[in-house]
Amino acid sequence: MRRSAIFFPRRNRATILTRLITAEVLFVPSSFRRCLAFFTAALLLSPFSLAYQSPLSEESIREAYFLGQRHDESFASFLGKYIRPLPPPKTGPYISSVTFFTPFAQVAQLSDGHIGNYSAQQAQLDHRGQEEVVEIFVEIQLTSSYGPLVAVPAGSHSSSATLISRPHDFWRDFHVQIFDGDQTLSPSDYHGHANYSCGRYGPCFLTGATLEFDFPADAFISDSATVQIDPPEGDPVSVDFDLSTLR
Numbered sequence: 028m029r030r031s032a033i034f035f036p037r038r039n040r041a042t043i044l045t046r047l048i049t050a051e052v053l054f055v056p057s058s059f060r061r062c063l064a065f066f067t068a069a070l071l072l073s074p075f076s077l078a079y080q081s082p083l084s085e086e087s088i089r090e091a092y093f094l095g096q097r098h099d100e101s102f103a104s105f106l107g108k109y110i111r112p113l114p115p116p117k118t119g120p121y122i123s124s125v126t127f128f129t130p131f132a133q134v135a136q137l138s139d140g141h142i143g144n145y146s147a148q149q150a151q152l153d154h155r156g157q158e159e160v161v162e163i164f165v166e167i168q169l170t171s172s173y174g175p176l177v178a179v180p181a182g183s184h185s186s187s188a189t190l191i192s193r194p195h196d197f198w199r200d201f202h203v204q205i206f207d208g209d210q211t212l213s214p215s216d217y218h219g220h221a222n223y224s225c226g227r228y229g230p231c232f233l234t235g236a237t238l239e240f241d242f243p244a245d246a247f248i249s250d251s252a253t254v255q256i257d258p259p260e261g262d263p264v265s266v267d268f269d270l271s272t273l274r
Contacts, residue, residue: 078270079129081159081244085151087274091131092150095138102139106132108273111266119261120173120201123235125254126164130244131274133162159244160215163205165256167198168235173260175233195221198236200259205240208249216241 080087094105110126128136138150169175178188198219205212219238225231250271256264 078247078250079131079244079273081130083130083134083154083159087131088134088151088154089147091134091274092138092147095135095140096145098139098142102135105135111268113264113266115170116261118172119170120258121168121170121235122165122256122258122264123168124164124166125256125264125266126162126166127252127254127268127273128162128164129273130159130161161242161244161247163214163240163242163254165201165203165238165240165254166235167201167238167258169193169233173258193233195233197221198238201238202257203238203240204255204257205242206253206255207247208251210249212242212246214240214242 083091094102109128109132110124112124113122115121115123134150134154137153138145175193176190177193179191180188196219198221205214217238217240219236221233222235222237223231224234247270250269252268252270254266254268258264
C-alpha cells in the first residue's frame with residue numbers, strides 16, 4: 028500500500044504565505060515581509076516553477092548540448108539525479124533501476140551520444156518542432172529465484188516438473204503506477220522489451236526486461252513524482268523523484 032503523505036497544492040501554500048504576511052500577529056522586520064511577499068508573488072505567477080522546464084528555451088537546449096558534450100564524470104554525476112539504482116531483493120525479480128528523463132535530460136543524453144561533428148545549432152534544430160515528453164524507464168533483472176526457466180507441473184505420466192523458458196513478454200506481469208504528487212497519471216505511450224545476453228558463438232539467454240512509459244512534459248505539475256512497481260513475486264518497489272531538483 029502506498030504510504031500516506033500530507034500534500035499542499037501550490038495555491039494553498041501561497042495563500043498561507045499571504046496570510047502570514049498580512050496577519051497582525053506576524054511581528055517581523057519589514058524587509059523580511061517584503062521577501063516573503065516577493066516569494067509569494069513568484070508562486071502565484073509561476074505555478075509550475077518548482078518543476079522542470081518545458082518547453083525548453085533555446086538557451087536551455089544549448090546548455091543541455093554542452094553538458095552532454097563533456098563526455099566526462101560531470102555528465103555521469105548529472106544523470107545521477109535522474110537514474111535511481113536500487114538494492115537487490117531477498118527473493119523475486121530484481122527491479123534494478125528507475126529513470127525519470129525530463130526533456131532537458133533527453134537533449135543532454137542525445138548530445139552525449141554524438142562525438143565529433145555535432146553542433147549546438149544542430150541540437151536546437153533536432154529539438155525544434157518535437158513534442159516534449161517525460162520518459163520513465165524501469166529496468167528488471169532476472170534472479171536465482173525468478174530466473175529464465177519456469178517449472179511446469181508434471182503430467183499424469185511423469186513424476187517430476189518440466190522446465191521451460193520464461194515467456195519473452197514476462198514483463199507484462201509487472202504492475203506499474205506513476206504519480207504526480209498524489210495524482211495517478213496514465214501514460215500516453217507504454218511498451219516494453221525483453222533483454223538477452225548472447226555469447227559470441229553460443230545461444231542467447233533471457234536476462235531481464237526494460238519498461239518505458241511516456242508522458243506529455245506538462246503532465247507533471249507537482250514538485251514530486253513517484254513510480255511504484257508491483258512485481259508478480261517479491262516485495263513492491265516505490266521510488267520518489269524531487270522534480271524541483273531536476274532540469
